[in-house]
Amino acid sequence: MSDTTTELQTELMAVAYRLADAARPIALRHFRKAATSVDNKHASGFDPVTVADLEIEQAFRKILTEARPDDAVLGEEFENTAGTSGLTWIVDPIDGTRGFICGMPTWGVLVAVADASGPILGIIDQPFTGERFVGGFGSAVMHHRGASRSLDTRNCGALANAVLFSTFPEVGTEAERRAFEAVSSNVKLTRYGTDCYAYAMVASGQVDLVIEAGLNAYDVAAPIAVIEQAGGIVTSWDGGSALRGGQIIAAGNADIHAAAIEVLQKTLAGTGA
């Protein structure tokens, strides 16, 4: 690895931490406050945007315009910004807005940097607990109130021993729900309501699988970097790239990943989906 590359990595890491640092006070100023405004993005569904979401992404854009003006930016709240460097910042200021408005500490601030190969650096930050999960450039680490430790996924040995996380029991379409349930019925324990914290728990070796559908690119970029650097694997349900979101499976180890994908694909094929 050349000195130039190392310098760039150091700079990207510093900017990523700066973004996560900037998000914390804004998020905490609005978390658990009754006055937090909630708008529905889609009149038909419940998809709130908090004031915090908008304020944080504005702060992100300001920092990136100044610190990394040649990089592209892909965010949840504003139009994408094109770049010339070949690097893209992929940010989701508050991932898990429903958890956020319920007062649960399962939401997170997601910051990632991708090159043509995919995410090369990711941060999942939980401002209320003070946890920061970071993966990139050959290391995966969790910082928590002054202490740090390395992140390592675990190998539970067999699907029957696995703990599976997902945000909603509904998962996605009817066919997606059935495929999810086929996996769920083969694992030891399934838990819901986990938002992006689920991916942090896979990276930490606490749980074995996350299976979700209907995700966006900005939901998965940071989790991909953190989990891959911690020894895990994140793909679409057919084993392809997870970069564009959609049907996502994250696993602590390749065998569990393969076993779960086999069940998903068999069930999807059986239901004609």
Next chain:
Amino acid sequence: MSDTTTELQTELMAVAYRLADAARPIALRHFRKAATSVDNKHASGFDPVTVADLEIEQAFRKILTEARPDDAVLGEEFENTAGTSGLTWIVDPIDGTRGFICGMPTWGVLVAVADASGPILGIIDQPFTGERFVGGFGSAVMHHRGASRSLDTRNCGALANAVLFSTFPEVGTEAERRAFEAVSSNVKLTRYGTDCYAYAMVASGQVDLVIEAGLNAYDVAAPIAVIEQAGGIVTSWDGGSALRGGQIIAAGNADIHAAAIEVLQKTLAGTGA
């Protein structure tokens, strides 16, 4: 209120805090450690007891034997201890053991004191986030890393505006699940995987309802005290006493409580349960 009563209240509060303080380092020593042993209480199901659970209840028993020798003790892990004072300590060292072993900060340490009328003091403590939710003797308060604020439930105005929490989508029996789903289909948002943290969020005015089934007396005593002191209501699904556990509904306000109970009871009657 007599001086004697106030002195007793102060003593009970001090002992309750002492129990919660004693639990924290034990719980945190085992939280997110791979070496945590898990035994199945029932060979047929997944009901783990962690080492932390046992160590904390042993610490509780030791403190109570010394500080309140005439009070009864009802706990999850050991035989009940009879008393002569008319007061009973109801403790659950780790409520939400499944959340605990998954690394989620939704579990809690539950400490309550009951007299013949029910719980008069309760603490829901979350050692990892550092939150302590306390209700008793006319006050409800949350302590968090040096800051304190009063707890107040909210009134969302109508069931259609309510946020509903439950630990599992399965809820209980098939009839119980259908009754739960009848309420769930009438609220704005339902979230799962919340463990005892759900009751703390009702007390905090973050959410409106918790509906669960199959609970034990030691699961509900502390939540009852915290929520009642914060302005909410906790009963069984038929509006009766929640003291013995079973089918439990907690609500931030009496109107929402009544509206949810009406749906539960109509559905249970319709299914012949």
